[in-house]
Amino acid sequence: MRILNASGCLDALTAPDVARSLDAFVSKTVTPLPREGNAPVRIAETDVGMLNSIGLANPGRDAFLAETLPRLHELGMKVWISVGGFAAHEYAETCAQLDGVTIELNLSCPNVEEAADTAAAIVAAGRAATSLPLYAKLSPANWDIAEVAKAVQAAGADGLSLVNTLRGTALDDSLRPRLGTWSGGLSGPALKPVALAAVHACWRATRMPIVGMGGVMTGRDVLELVAVGAQDVALGTVLFRDPDAPDRVRAELAAELAALGVADVDDVRGVAHEGGVESLLSLTR
Numbered sequence: 687m688r689i690l691n692a693s694g695c696l697d698a699l700t701a702p703d704v705a706r707s708l709d710a711f712v713s714k715t716v717t718p719l720p721r722e723g724n725a726p727v728r729i730a731e732t733d734v735g736m737l738n739s740i741g742l743a744n745p746g747r748d749a750f751l752a753e754t755l756p757r758l759h760e761l762g763m764k765v766w767i768s769v770g771g772f773a774a775h776e777y778a779e780t781c782a783q784l785d786g787v788t789i790e791l792n793l794s795c796p797n798v799e800e801a802a803d804t805a806a807a808i809v810a811a812g813r814a815a816t817s818l819p820l821y822a823k824l825s826p827a828n829w830d831i832a833e834v835a836k837a838v839q840a841a842g843a844d845g846l847s848l849v850n851t852l853r854g855t856a857l858d859d860s861l862r863p864r865l866g867t868w869s870g871g872l873s874g875p876a877l878k879p880v881a882l883a884a885v886h887a888c889w890r891a892t893r894m895p896i897v898g899m900g901g902v903m904t905g906r907d908v909l910e911l912v913a914v915g916a917q918d919v920a921l922g923t924v925l926f927r928d929p930d931a932p933d934r935v936r937a938e939l940a941a942e943l944a945a946l947g948v949a950d951v952d953d954v955r956g957v958a959h960e961g962g963v964e965s966l967l968s969l970t971r
């Protein structure tokens with residue numbers, strides 16, 4: 687089980703020490719052309735998490751490949767590149783230019799409908815363009831996320847990243863929207879039950895490697911995502927509040943495992959599907 691950051695929630699070049707406390711660094715989504723992102727206000731706190739309407743602000747593929755990526759490699763870490771676009775060929779063009787990284791296809795970009803066939807078409811185009819490890823990052827807004835997971839598996843994805851944000855709106859005291867764009871992506875604690883359901887459904891349907899994310903704040907949250915089938919876990923919103931979260935979460939996870947009498951977190955993978963941790967302990971006794 688590796689601990690990564692969630693795309694867009696850490697800038698490794700401004701916070702290299704936080705990045706080095708992770709097992710791999712995931713970039714913010716890169717699109718073919720530069721994007722300034724949405725008009726402010728782009729971040730709002732809510733009682734249950736955070737809303738953001740960053741709008742995929744990024745320097746664009748050419749500047750990323752020429753300037754950002756070489757500096758990321760200098761950190762000496764495993765690097766994942768989050769690839770975005772507005773059509774399958776745009777994703778494929780970026781994939782073709784990458785080397786020595788894992789690719790996460792962000793299939794939740796604005797204007798990219800995540801119907802199973804569209805997601806599969808994007809993955810198939812990416813697969814044809816590269817032999818690098820290819821993860822498909824899915825939105826939990828699709829009620830039948832396991833169908834999308836099966837479609838992207840058939841199209842050649844090696845793994846899944848689950849989940850991206852859900853659309854939400856928050857109002858201020860004068861009953862006006864707090865975000866410049868009205869609505870944005872809801873992340874943080876509210877997403878944890880959504881992430882558990884998505885990982886559970888997709889693992890059962892595909893048995894693919896899954897990076898679980900959504901509202902992870904503690905070691906217990908990591909344990910639960912692994913129990914429903916995640917192989918790896920990513921930290922998102924928590925990194926804005928607590929840059930020490932990777933080390934803290936690892937320590938909390940070790941304490942949770944010790945309390946359960948389990949030696950290795952990987953032994954817990956999928957146990958929620960098989961009667962919980964007691965089924966595991968009965969095997970080792």
Ligand SMILES: Cc1cc2nc3c(=O)[nH]c(=O)nc-3n(C[C@H](O)[C@H](O)[C@H](O)COP(=O)(O)O)c2cc1C
Pocket residue numbers: 692693694695714715736738740742768792823849850851871872873874875877899900901902920921922923924
């Ligand atoms: C400020 C912010 C920016 C994000 N940018 C991206 C992005 O560029 N690409 C992407 O795939 N997900 C992006 N996400 C979604 C996260 O990667 C993650 O899927 C989501 O926040 C759920 O995890 P969390 O609840 O732990 O934050 C962003 C989230 C936040 C809060």
